[in-house]
Amino acid sequence: DAGVIQSPRHEVTEMGQEVTLRCKPISGHDYLFWYRQTMMRGLELLIYFNNNVPIDDSGMPEDRFSAKMPNASFSTLKIQPSEPRDSAVYFCASSLGSAVNEKLFFGSGTQLSVL
Amino acid sequence: DAKTTQPPSMDCAEGRAANLPCNHSTISGNEYVYWYRQIHSQGPQYIIHGLKNNETNEMASLIITEDRKSSTLILPHATLRDTAVYYCTGGTSYGKLTFGQGTILTVHP
Numbered sequence: 001d002a003g004v005i006q007s008p009r010h011e012v013t014e015m016g017q018e019v020t021l022r023c024k025p026i027s028g029h030d031y032l033f034w035y036r037q038t039m040m041r042g043l044e045l046l047i048y049f050n051n052n053v054p055i056d057d058s059g060m061p062e063d064r065f066s067a068k069m070p071n072a073s074f075s076t077l078k079i080q081p082s083e084p085r086d087s088a089v090y091f092c093a094s095s096l097g098s099a100v101n102e103k104l105f106f107g108s109g110t111q112l113s114v115l
Numbered sequence: 116d117a118k119t120t121q122p123p124s125m126d127c128a129e130g131r132a133a134n135l136p137c138n139h140s141t142i143s144g145n146e147y148v149y150w151y152r153q154i155h156s157q158g159p160q161y162i163i164h165g166l167k168n169n170e171t172n173e174m175a176s177l178i179i180t181e182d183r184k185s186s187t188l189i190l191p192h193a194t195l196r197d198t199a200v201y202y203c204t205g206g207t208s209y210g211k212l213t214f215g216q217g218t219i220l221t222v223h224p
Contacts, residue, residue: 004158035214043159043202043214091158102147104212106158 004107006092012113018080021110024073025094033104034067034077035091043091049075082114119203124219127197133190135218137203140184148179149212150188152199152220159202159214162188193222 005024013019025032033048047057052069060067064083069075079086089111093104120138127133139148149164163170163177165186170177176189190197202217 042216045213093158102149102164102212103161104151104159105161109156109158 004092004094004105006090006107006110008110009108010111010113012115013082014115015083016081017114018078019082019086019112019114021077021090021092021112023075023077023092023107025075025092026105027073029094029096029105030072031095032069032075033093033095034075035093035106036088037091037109038088046077079112082112084114087112087114119205119215121201121203121215121218123216124221127190127193127220127222129195129222129224130192133188133193133197133220133222135188135190135201135203135220136185137188138185139203139205142183142205146205148177148183148186149204150175150177151202151204151214152197153202153217154196154199162201193220195222195224198222 004026007022011019030051031048034046035043036046037043044059046059047067048055049069052072065079067077089109091106091109093106095102095104118141147164147166150162151159152162153159163172163175165177165179177186179186198221200217200219202214204212204214
């Protein structure tokens with residue numbers, strides 16, 4: 001299995017532009033998570049999905065952020081408009097999510113720089 | 116979810132055991148204790164998890180105190196490649212984990 005695949009690996013954009021981050025979870029996993037990591041705040045959970053349905057988006061910082069999961073093999077995190085404070089590494093993770101086995105498998109992340 | 120407390124940094128000599136402590140005094144009865152690590156510029160990697168009993172796998176051992184208020188991750192023979200940030204976190208069966216600041220483990224020759 002290729003693991004969780006994120007794209008792009010690096011994204012540099014200007015303030016005000018729309019940014020779309022993409023994630024392909026591990027096949028068969030029914031939970032998908034979006035995390036953001038910064039030096040100041042560490043690793044923060046933004047939103048997670050179960051069977052393509054958003055379960056908890058309380059970590060989404062504001063309305064500029066939105067996430068979708070149109071099918072079991074693809075999710076997007078969109079920021080519109082982007083701001084310099086959105087600069088961070090964004091990780092996607094997936095898991096089987098059973099009561100006993102909750103190992104998260106993380107992607108390599110997207111390094112976002114908003115100028 | 117449990118709030119966890121870990122020392123910000125630790126050192127270990129290569130070949131020796133690394134013992135990383137974690138305090139999770141607010142953990143609830145159905146929360147598992149999970150350990151992940153993050154090597155620079157990579158996504159976090161699962162290491163081990165447990166509920167009440169001690170656990171061991173090919174990567175590490177997990178010792179959980181009887182009152183479940185703290186745990187220790189043991190890397191029995193640390194190598195230079197074990198240098199990473201180690202996160203202890205608590206999670207329920209609802210698929211949500213939150214991560215604290217972690218411990219920076221430096222393994223030196």
